[in-house]
Amino acid sequence: MNFKFCFLLVLFAFLNFSAQGNRFTYEYQFRIDSTKTDSLKKEFVNLDILTTKSYFYGQASFASDSIMNNSIIQQRKSTPNHISYSSSSEDWNISYLIEKSYPGFKTTWFTNIEQTNMIVEETPVLKWNILPETQKIENYNCQKATVNFGGRIWEAWFSKDLPFPDGPYKFHGLPGLIVKLEDKTKSHQFLLKGNKKLKPEDHSWDYILALQKEAKHEFEGVKVSPAQYKKQYLSYKNDPAKDIKLDLADPHTTMTVTTESGAKLTSNPEIIKYFEESMAKKYKTNNNQLELNLHRK
Known part of the structure; x- marks a missing residue:
């Protein structure tokens, strides 16, 4: 069985297995300033895998955006010509959103540079090198793979126990969910810490984007490469x-x-x-x- 056919089988299993959606929570450790080698920060991020797409985002940003957008909607109803709100975006670092569409893994990165909202569209090709090494991580049977991406060399451990060819950030394309991921310098490290089936009350970024459109009438962003x-x-x-x-x-x-x-x-x-x-x-x-x-x- 060649890798492409195996990947399609995994993807088919994933689409059936995740009809209601699954949320995978990672602990993300990162170093913003490369000159401060002992200053790793920590943040929790979610990867919500739905039937036709996935969303990757920071938990703190999700909670804040939900509150802010609801506040704007209520203010617009009570005082249509005046909107005021405050944000404490300095409290977290993952303020962006990454959407991956299946099965082609077109990636849409909702981010901003200062006052400019940007929608960066691409379909990144990750050329994984799957290795024979295995180990158990967070109670999952994992296998090692490496890839060169974004100007860094990455080491990933994926598990076929979780039949999702996806992972944190823009990473995807392995025959199983990425459980652990880190770059060679250990400046950026992801480790799977929990997962659950999504329920209607467990809002995903579909909900946030809908609120955003209602609050601002439409999402204002510049589409760029x-x-x-x-x-x-x-x-x-x-x-x-x-x-x-x-x-x-x-x-x-x-x-x-x-x-x-x-x-x-x-x-x-x-x-x-x-x-x-x-x-x-x-x-x-x-x-x-x-x-x-x-x-x-």
């Missing part, structure tokens, strides 16, 4: 405060910024200087993204 995303990212990296400058260029726009220390900035030069310095620092320390080839020259 990975190459276009990279060009935009490097542009912001070179001039991280350019959105603020554009906003303040409008003579009718006024802005008040409260800094971390509690100081209030109201003059345009002060505000621009503050954002140039703080955002330049953010781009400097956020230098170890999962896909290096999308964030470096």
